[in-house]
Amino acid sequence: MGKQVTEMLKGTLEGIVLAILSGRPAYGYEITAWLRDQGFSDIAEGTVYALLVRVERRGLVDVEKVPSEKGPPRKVYSLNAQGREYLEEFWRTWSFLTERLEQLREGGK
Amino acid sequence: MGKQVTEMLKGTLEGIVLAILSGRPAYGYEITAWLRDQGFSDIAEGTVYALLVRVERRGLVDVEKVPSEKGPPRKVYSLNAQGREYLEEFWRTWSFLTERLEQLREGGK
């Protein structure tokens, strides 16, 4: 996928994961697989787990341990009220950035 | 401006600065002032200089020292062929990311 994406993901991957969780609860392995499916071809395994630990520690998600038929128990994360608020702010920040970049892109033509 | 923007800028600020330079040559102080004017209210002074040093070292820009009437000489940067190529790639990466996020935003409603 390349270094450019890696650096761009800093700050946005968190929003991406929270946005996924806003749709439905999910666990790390599942999220990673989904991201890869969506074209984030080489999201590192450990990256999503580390991110989930961070957002949990900051109180943006709730966690529930659920047994799996196929392996060790899953840690299922769901977005809570504080997380939804944070996600709202993320979208506002994202909009700000996209607007500025769109202007630059237009201007550069 | 907040921490969210700071993290999101990692990886995009470089593209932003290169996009500015694709329009016209510019120097650090000028770029910082312009960014602040555009709403990146607390871009740190040193940040742009450090970034310019990096892109210069990677051969994406050409530099010319130009005397100033108002202070020490300016280092005027301009995007070269390699930089234009890199900027193209940046836009492709950016498009990829915005598409994915737009989908997520739609889906989350």
Next chain:
DNA sequence: TCAGCTATTCAGTATTGCTATATACCAGTA
């Protein structure tokens, strides 16, 4: 028993933006 998929965790590294500070040139002014 072993390979392979599912599932999580963690130590160490690289990149990048911020903080804080230093340096330097020039004009106006007390």
Next chain:
DNA sequence: TACTGGTATATAGCAATACTGAATAGCTGA
């Protein structure tokens, strides 16, 4: 002269975040 303030660049150390690589663990089927 000395000082303030705007212009202009540079850099050392810090913080946040994604990646690398490896370890651990449960389950299924050959």
